[in-house]
Amino acid sequence: MAENPAVLVTGASTGIGAKYAERFARRGHDLVLVARNKARLDALAVRLRDETGVAIDILQADLTDPAEVAAVEARLREDERIGILVNNAGGNLPGSFLSQNTDDVSRLIALNTTAVARLASAVAPRFAAAGGGAIINISSVVGIAPEFGMTVYGATKAFVTFLSQGLSIELGPKGVYVQAVLPAATRTEIWDHSGIDVNTLSGVMEVDDLVDAALLGFDRREPITIPPLPDAGQWDAYQEARVAMLPNTRQANPAERYRKAD
Ligand SMILES: NC(=O)C1=CN([C@@H]2O[C@H](COP(=O)(O)OP(=O)(O)OC[C@H]3O[C@@H](n4cnc5c(N)ncnc54)[C@H](OP(=O)(O)O)[C@@H]3O)[C@@H](O)[C@H]2O)C=CC1
Numbered sequence: 001m002a003e004n005p006a007v008l009v010t011g012a013s014t015g016i017g018a019k020y021a022e023r024f025a026r027r028g029h030d031l032v033l034v035a036r037n038k039a040r041l042d043a044l045a046v047r048l049r050d051e052t053g054v055a056i057d058i059l060q061a062d063l064t065d066p067a068e069v070a071a072v073e074a075r076l077r078e079d080e081r082i083g084i085l086v087n088n089a090g091g092n093l094p095g096s097f098l099s100q101n102t103d104d105v106s107r108l109i110a111l112n113t114t115a116v117a118r119l120a121s122a123v124a125p126r127f128a129a130a131g132g133g134a135i136i137n138i139s140s141v142v143g144i145a146p147e148f149g150m151t152v153y154g155a156t157k158a159f160v161t162f163l164s165q166g167l168s169i170e171l172g173p174k175g176v177y178v179q180a181v182l183p184a185a186t187r188t189e190i191w192d193h194s195g196i197d198v199n200t201l202s203g204v205m206e207v208d209d210l211v212d213a214a215l216l217g218f219d220r221r222e223p224i225t226i227p228p229l230p231d232a233g234q235w236d237a238y239q240e241a242r243v244a245m246l247p248n249t250r251q252a253n254p255a256e257r258y259r260k261a262d
């Protein structure tokens with residue numbers, strides 16, 4: 001694995017993905033930029049080539065389309081220069097579960113979960129064989145908060161966090177670093193597609209601050225990075241409570257409260 005490998009960023013046409021592309025370009029990494037909007041990708045590539053001199057390829061793909069996601073998978077499998085995958089592309093839906101259209105729900109799940117897992121699956125064997133490489137998965141704090149009322153979106157992000165934690169356990173010993181990033185509200189266009197005016201929210205992070213913090217976590221090889229969380233000990237306590245419960249789930253008999261009263 002090269003010391004400064006190429007980085008493939010999904011959802012690079014705007015928002016968090018575009019900022020990752022910029023930051024990695026400034027670190028001297030060549031890029032492969034993936035999204036649907038080719039005009040935006042072209043404009044970003046022209047600017048970053050000009051400003052940094054790195055080589056940039058563009059892969060136009062709708063990651064909800066199986067044939068188009070397969071083309072990105074092939075690139076990840078075959079292009080040995082790529083040593084970092086940023087699984088960032090994602091979306092949200094406006095409204096409550098009852099108001100959301102079933103096909104839209106299915107498309108959101110395809111983008112936020114299936115594509116993320118497929119791309120990780122495509123690249124992981126090559127990374128593991130090389131004993132290096134990194135996968136950055138952009139999750140969300142909404143994935144631990146069913147109370148926030150974004151049920152399908154949050155469920156997809158719970159998947160991304162779990163996938164990342166599991167991959168970290170499986171691939172870490174093979175030299176592959178896996179990071180889940182859990183932003184909270186960050187000022188990007190996603191809010192326009194979520195039916196929420198971001199200007200009505202408090203505590204909104206700017207995208208530069210979010211990505212710079214996430215990259216500090218990356219440099220420190222954190223498995224989970226939650227840029228807005230002031231006390232990292234709260235996440236650690238949450239994980240410790242979960243892990244402490246696990247041995248108790250292995251029982252031959254149902255718990256006392258589920259036994260029929262005679
Ligand atoms: N902003 C926030 O508050 C938070 C965001 N996140 C997560 O961060 C990630 C990036 O979101 P953010 O930058 O905010 O959102 P934006 O809406 O600004 O950007 C989303 C990116 O994903 C791409 N994308 C969307 N649909 C598809 C598709 N079908 N195929 C390929 N690419 C697609 C878009 O490009 P194009 O339209 O050109 O295809 C765009 O580049 C997401 O996973 C999101 O869930 C997590 C927590 C908070």
Ligand SMILES: CC(=O)[C@H](N)C(=O)O
Binds near residue numbers: 092140142185
């Ligand atoms: C709900 C959202 O759209 C937001 N991206 C978030 O994850 O907080």
